[in-house]
Amino acid sequence: MTDPRELTLIRELLDELFPIARSLSGAGNRATLDRLASVIPLKTHEIPCGTEVFDWIVPEEWRIRGGWIATANGERIVDFDENNLHVVGYSIPVNHRLLFSELEPKLHWLPEMPHAIPYRTTYYNKDWGFCVTQEQYQKLRGSTEPLEVVIDSELDASGSLTIGELLIPGRKDDEILVSTYICHPSMANDNLSGVIATTLLAKSIIDSGQPSHTWRFLFVPETIGPIAYVSNNPDIVDRTLGGLVITCCGGPGKLGYKKTFKGNHLVDRAIELAFRDFKIDPERYPFCPTGSDERQYSSPGIRIPVATICKDKYHEYAQYHTSEDNLDFVTPEQIGEALKVYREVQMILDSNTKIASTVKGGEPRLGARGLYPSTGGSNKQPGVTNRSRDALEYDLDAMMWVLFLADGDHDLVDIAETTGVAYSDIAIISNRLEESGLIVRV
Ligand code: ZN
Numbered sequence: 001m002t003d004p005r006e007l008t009l010i011r012e013l014l015d016e017l018f019p020i021a022r023s024l025s026g027a028g029n030r031a032t033l034d035r036l037a038s039v040i041p042l043k044t045h046e047i048p049c050g051t052e053v054f055d056w057i058v059p060e061e062w063r064i065r066g067g068w069i070a071t072a073n074g075e076r077i078v079d080f081d082e083n084n085l086h087v088v089g090y091s092i093p094v095n096h097r098l099l100f101s102e103l104e105p106k107l108h109w110l111p112e113m114p115h116a117i118p119y120r121t122t123y124y125n126k127d128w129g130f131c132v133t134q135e136q137y138q139k140l141r142g143s144t145e146p147l148e149v150v151i152d153s154e155l156d157a158s159g160s161l162t163i164g165e166l167l168i169p170g171r172k173d174d175e176i177l178v179s180t181y182i183c184h185p186s187m188a189n190d191n192l193s194g195v196i197a198t199t200l201l202a203k204s205i206i207d208s209g210q211p212s213h214t215w216r217f218l219f220v221p222e223t224i225g226p227i228a229y230v231s232n233n234p235d236i237v238d239r240t241l242g243g244l245v246i247t248c249c250g251g252p253g254k255l256g257y258k259k260t261f262k263g264n265h266l267v268d269r270a271i272e273l274a275f276r277d278f279k280i281d282p283e284r285y286p287f288c289p290t291g292s293d294e295r296q297y298s299s300p301g302i303r304i305p306v307a308t309i310c311k312d313k314y315h316e317y318a319q320y321h322t323s324e325d326n327l328d329f330v331t332p333e334q335i336g337e338a339l340k341v342y343r344e345v346q347m348i349l350d351s352n353t354k355i356a357s358t359v360k361g362g363e364p365r366l367g368a369r370g371l372y373p374s375t376g377g378s379n380k381q382p383g384v385t386n387r388s389r390d391a392l393e394y395d396l397d398a399m400m401w402v403l404f405l406a407d408g409d410h411d412l413v414d415i416a417e418t419t420g421v422a423y424s425d426i427a428i429i430s431n432r433l434e435e436s437g438l439i440v441r442v
Pocket residue numbers: 184190314321
């Protein structure tokens with residue numbers, strides 16, 4: 001159950017950010033980052049258009065002010081002001097009078113979803129187009145007079161690409177990367193849900209004091225954003241142990257996750273433990289080199305193992321990349337469910353450590369340290385534990401496992417996997433044994 005104040009904040013962010021026209025670049029992305037900067041101390045970087053980044057070139061900045069298709073008597077049948085999905089992203093400016101037959105090749109619509117507007121872009125091919133509902137399509141088709149077709153846009157080579165970044169320094173220098181993409185206009189699951197979950201994950205790390213690892217949060221346009229960032233900051237590669245791409249995590253469907261390219265990396269194992277401990281059976285998607293920005297972070301030359309926890313993953317729901325991926329589809333509670341798993345994974349990654357016993361042979365004397373149950377004869381089932389600190393005194397089985405595996409080779413994730421005891425309980429027991437001087441972190 002997500003904190004009601006947090007649900008209110010998610011609601012506000014959904015309502016405020018949903019209408020903004022975002023793209024690879026432009027004012028909508030800056031406005032989005034500005035709003036997020038009121039929640040977390042985001043910094044923004046501008047990368048000039050034309051900058052060469054690995055095999056790519058940062059494209060011109062797109063400015064979109066409006067766009068419509070109107071009949072001869074001025075009735076606007078399609079209007080960007082009604083829904084920003086109507087204009088194909090990165091459309092060049094247009095001002096024409098066209099017969100329907102001339103306009104038709106520039107229209108995108110979905111025969112199988114009559115009320116939906118599709119989402120289309122033309123980032124790297126100078127073109128234009130409109131996305132319409134079936135009803136609008138039929139109306140345009142019925143007009144015999146030339147139609148007024150206007151896209152009030154601009155592609156500016158002197159502009160820039162905007163990236164949001166937040167670095168939360170930890171006690172260790174090695175880093176964990178969390179990346180989300182800010183380039184989608186009015187669609188809620190893909191990817192406003194990811195933008196909001198990322199922001200709130202960062203906020204909770206900040207609120208709970210200095211983390212163990214250094215956490216780097218990136219808010220980037222998809223594909224070109226990670227490529228531009230890593231190209232400009234190649235030194236992050238060696239010190240980043242793994243990461244998460246947060247996308248499509250607010251739908252009504254089942255929770256799932258896409259594995260890292262390694263499949264059993266610490267990030268994968270932390271996600272499996274989080275789901276196990278929450279008694280959630282997720283959809284599991286193997287890594288593949290298609291999808292979102294895990295493609296870039298996992299690519300040769302970068303190779304950061306990155307996973308995605310999702311709730312209605314991209315491509316897996318009917319509303320994907322349409323106007324029906326809206327605020328009816330995504331709710332604060334659903335984002336809260338995914339966020340809870342992300343936070344558990346963050347806690348696991350941040351607290352995991354190898355441990356070693358300080359006793360050189362044989363079992364330590366627990367009783368001498370007040371760690372042995374004073375009444376004795378516990379009949380507790382192995383693997384069943386209780387988060388209350390007092391009860392843990394009696395969870396002798398779990399404690400014995402932690403002590404048994406404290407050989408400097410095993411970490412807390414190994415121990416949680418081996419014993420079936422909740423990771424958070426293993427962490428509490430481990431802290432207790434550390435306070436008693438029986439184990440040390442390696
Ligand atoms: Zn998308």
